[in-house]
Amino acid sequence: MLKGKMVIGQSGGPTAVINQSLVGAILEARKHESITGILGARHGLAGIMKEDFIDLSSQPVAQLEDIANTPAAALGSVRLKPGKAECERVFEVFKQHDVRFFFYIGGNDSAETAHIIAEMAKAADYDFCTIHIPKTIDNDLRVTDHCPGFASAAKFVALAFMGDDRDNQALSGVKINVVMGRDAGFLTAASALARQHEGDGPHLIYVPERVFKPAQFQEDVRKQVAEHGRCVIAVSEGIVDDSGQPIASSGEKDSHGNLQLSGTGALGDALSAMLKAALPEGTRIRADTFGYLQRSFPSVVADVDVKEAREVGTFAVHHAATSASNGSVAIKRLSNKPYRSEYFITPLASVAREATALKDVYIDEAGNDVTQAWLDYVSPLVGELPRMGKF
Amino acid sequence: MLKGKMVIGQSGGPTAVINQSLVGAILEARKHESITGILGARHGLAGIMKEDFIDLSSQPVAQLEDIANTPAAALGSVRLKPGKAECERVFEVFKQHDVRFFFYIGGNDSAETAHIIAEMAKAADYDFCTIHIPKTIDNDLRVTDHCPGFASAAKFVALAFMGDDRDNQALSGVKINVVMGRDAGFLTAASALARQHEGDGPHLIYVPERVFKPAQFQEDVRKQVAEHGRCVIAVSEGIVDDSGQPIASSGEKDSHGNLQLSGTGALGDALSAMLKAALPEGTRIRADTFGYLQRSFPSVVADVDVKEAREVGTFAVHHAATSASNGSVAIKRLSNKPYRSEYFITPLASVAREATALKDVYIDEAGNDVTQAWLDYVSPLVGELPRMGKF
Structure with missing residues (x-):
């Protein structure tokens, strides 16, 4: 039976419920005698390398529950793609502290990190169990039906579009809302949940899974304005042209080599300019970029998401403590x-x-909307939304 | 005793609770025999001029309650500064329909419209009662202690900063959040409610009541980064330089001659560029512009605001029906x-x-933060906020 300390860390972009997974894991770990200590790594791998740990064995449950209900990574997060030297250092620290269990809460990059470390342990014949706990508002992990963190962000996006569409009904015009999602349009597609009445927006939805064609975009919007006298548009921050280049970005790259798309209004303003050129002078055109609020807004959470985020944490530790085999929770x-x-x-x-x-089946043929199959997939995750009244 | 129909309209930017005022007014009007008909003007003055009215005398209360809980102006809104010709047309319509009561829900521009029309009625010796019902997320009306609509928007801003500050604690850097408020910093100042623990952001707050000096801004941020290793900044969209010019805008003007500040990421991106020039290369700098979400996000409302928005509508109609004298509710x-x-x-x-x-007493001496007096003013309006957990 594997016995030793555990390290748990959080990595990548925060979510509204990532701390549920952390607290689920901590509370479960406290039940297992084979887990002889619970170390929280500050800022993921970065903290492990510096031996910057918090002892998580004795915080009062009430404090942990407050943390569970708080968005963003309570241990601190990191965006770090470890090289060989970093992995060796992590390993050295794990051995020094008799760490036998490693839980990494994150997306596919974090799963890769967990995988590399698991492989190193095997190669070194060090008895060790590594579990990846899924988390991402992007909902882009393979295997799992969906990812903890996504449904709460999707609820935020749906609510934002519900209100903003009412705003646009009150003061007509063209409104572009840029939604997070570099390579996957799940979150942008969730905007369709805002539709409750005939004519409600979003009227157009653009996801990165389809090439974005400016001329087609202009034509699409012209048509919607002709029909509704207004147009509300959902656009993924990650939309690309036919050469695979982002339509607009700040030009800055992160440590994974990804272009910075969030935290700038560049895309919204570029799309506004495209529409200004295509629509009659004086048309009211506005663009908002929802930004970081989507992943860390307190109190806007989906019930299913809260529950599942907690349970993947619990499940991960229970699995590790009872089977000691590596894997990712799905x-x-x-x-x-x-x-x-x-x-x-x-x-x-x-x-x-x-x-x-x-999936293709979630995107309509014209590539500017979602399908009923998508709504059937996403609705149960997001849960009930407030009813919008209308005369 | 004044007797006749009433017209009610909504004007200016929507809020999360403006429909509470509308519904309060409708339900009260139904109780008064002197009010012989309830006409809702679609898109405010624009609808009156076109005689585009909805009969509001018979909708089921359940439908009205759904509308009350829905953000943005259910009758449609308008931004229109009426000239002489428009006012004459409005008057003609009022006389034609035997309208004797006019309720206009809006900000100071709407109050001015109401005032012009009241003056015209007096000059024409037409028995008439005009009431302005206050509404603005900007909280910038004179006389009243505060404005319906503000506290809910302030709650949104406070929550947004609470979550975003956690996000920034998790992945450190400099974060600029641009908040609505052309000439008044009330909403931006509400960001201070996000602070619960030592070191919580926002670390700097810039309002349009103080001249914005880029060099001082760069210095302020450098200091905060040195102290906290990060910096979260609240900035009003309306900040101006020492010549009174906006720091950045889209360049577009509305019908009131106001420069377009919302619905563009221009200011956030300009401030990011200023900081990129001032901070060490590689510093993570992001900017979000909260945009229209602040005024129309469903389900994020302040209890006091919901209650008062309803009651100013009720009070307005009760006052009109019982005293027939003009005025604005405060x-x-x-x-x-x-x-x-x-x-x-x-x-x-x-x-x-x-x-x-x-007021000066709400802004600190350095001009980059608020005072305790401000928190004492705003806290009771916004009400309880979720507790943010922390290790």
């Missing part, structure tokens, strides 16, 4: 009415590195 | 613990046209 949807799901372990390699994207 | 704060307020009527001219701004 969710299987059992039914929609009522919504039920269960958890299972999938190999780290099946989730690491490569991400997934919106 | 709020007087009676106590903070527990919070209590009452309503009174102030002359239209005392609210029309000129707006107000943050």
Whole structure:
């Protein structure tokens, strides 16, 4: 039976419920005698390398519950693609502290990190268990039906569009809303949940899974304005042209070599300019970029997401403590009415590195809207939304 | 006793609770025999001129309650500064329909419109009662202690900063958040409610009541980064330089001659560029512009605001039906613990046209933060906020 300390860390972009997973893992770990200590790594791998740990064995449950209900990574997060030297250092620290369990909460990049470390342990014949706990508002992990963190962000996006569409009904014009999602349009597609009445927006939805063609975009918007006298548009921050280049960005790159898309209004303003050139002078055109609020707004969470985020953390530790085998926790949807799901372990390699994207069946033929199949997939996750009144 | 139909309209930027005022007014009007018909003007003055009315006398209460809980102006809004010809046309329509009561829900521009029309009625010796019902997320009306619509927008801003500050703690850097407020910094100042623990952001708050000096801004941020290793900044969209020019805008003007500040990421991106030039290369700098979400996000409302927005509508109609004298409804704060307020009527001219701004006593000496007096003013309006957990 594997016995030793555990390290848990959080990595990548925060979510509204990532701390649920952390607290689920901590509370479960406290039940297992084989886990002899619970170390929280500050800022993920960066903290491990510096031995910057918090002892998580004795915080009062009430404090942990407050943390669970708080958005963003309570241990601190990091965006770090470890090289050989970093992995060796991590390993050295784990051995020094008799760490036998490693839990990494994150997306596909974090799963890759977990995978590399698991492989190193195997090569070194060091008895060790590595579990990746899924988390991403992008919902782009392979294998799992969906990712903890996504449904709460999707609820934020749906609410934002519900209100903004009312705003646009009150003061007509063209409104562009840029939604997070570099390579996958899941979150942008969730904007369709805002539609409750005939004519409600968003009237157009553009996801990165389809090439973005400015001329077609201008034509699409012209048509919607002709029909509704207004147009509300959802656009993924990651839309690209036919050569695969982003339509607009700040030009800055992060440590993964990804172009900075969030935290700038560049895309919204570029799309506004495209429409200004295409629509009659004086047309009211506005663009908002929802930005970081989507992933860290307190109190806007989906019930299913809160529950599942907690349970993947619990499940991960229970699995590790009882089977000591590596893997990534995934969710299987059992039914929609009522919504039920269960958890299972999938190999780290099946989730690491490569991400997934919106299935074709979720995107309409014209490439500027979603399908009913998408709504059937996403609605049970987001749950009930407030009813919008109308005369 | 004045007897006749009433017209009610909504004007200016929507809020999360403006429909509460509308519904309060409708339900009260249904109780008064002197009000012989309830006409809702679609898109305010624009609808009146076109005789585009909805009969509001018979909708089921359940439908009205749904509308009350829906953000943005359910009758449609308008931004229109009426000239002589427009006012004459409005008058003609009022006479044609035997309209004797006019309720206009809006800010200082709407109060001015109401005032002009009241003056015309007096000059024409037409028995008529005009009431302005206050509404603005900017909180910049004179006389009243605060404006319906503000506290809900302030709650959104406070929550947004609470979450975003956690996000910034998790992945450190410099974060600029641009908040609505052309000439008044009330909403931006509300960001200070996000602070719960030592070191929480926002670390700097810039309002349009103080000249914005780029060099000082760069220096302020450098200091905060040195102290906290990060910096979260709240900036009003309306900040101006020492010549009174906006720091950045899209260049477009609305029908009131105001430069377009919202619905563009121009200011956030300009401030990011200023900081990129001032901070060490590689510093993570991001900017979000909260945009229209601040005024129309469903389900994020302040309890006091919901109640008062409803009651100013009720009070307006009750006052008109029982006294038939013109005026604008204002709020007087009676106590903070527990919070209590009452309503009174102030002359239209005392609210029309000129707006107000943050008092000096609410802004700290350095001009980059708010004071305890501000927190004492705003906290009871916004109400309880979720507790942010922390290790």
